[in-house]
Amino acid sequence: xxxxxxxxxxxxxxxxxxxxxxxxxxxxxxxxxxxxxxxxxxxxxxxxxxxxxxxxxxxxxxxxxxxxxxxxxxxxxxxxxxxxxxxxxxxxxxxxxxxxxxxxx
Numbered sequence: 612x613x614x615x616x617x618x619x620x621x622x623x624x625x626x627x628x629x630x631x632x633x634x635x636x637x638x639x640x641x642x643x644x645x646x647x648x649x650x651x652x653x654x655x656x657x658x659x660x661x662x663x664x665x666x667x668x669x670x671x672x673x674x675x676x677x678x679x680x681x682x683x684x685x686x687x688x689x690x691x692x693x694x695x696x697x698x699x700x701x702x703x704x705x706x707x708x709x710x711x712x713x714x715x716x
Contacts, residue, residue: 649672656668680699681695681699681709681710684698692710
């Protein structure tokens with residue numbers, strides 16, 4: 612049975628977007644919201660399971676969204692954890708825990 616940990620380490624990641632030029636990499640496809648992109652990616656993931664058992668999808672999706680969000684917010688706040696915590700609506704201690712969890716600290 613696949614878990615979130617093993618699924619996230621597989622080379623073929625159905626949640627990964629194709630490489631884009633640097634100036635376009637931060638923009639969503641025209642007319643699509645973040646929600647639309649997540650929905651499309653999750654549907655794509657389930658379509659490519661080929662009968663494999665799967666578990667911990669919630670944790671996998673959360674990690675796929677949370678890690679890059681933290682990276683972007685930290686860059687936006689110039690790595691000021693207090694400001695980043697405020698932007699995210701998190702306690703600073705919770706932010707530090709999440710940064711460590713994803714190897715960003």
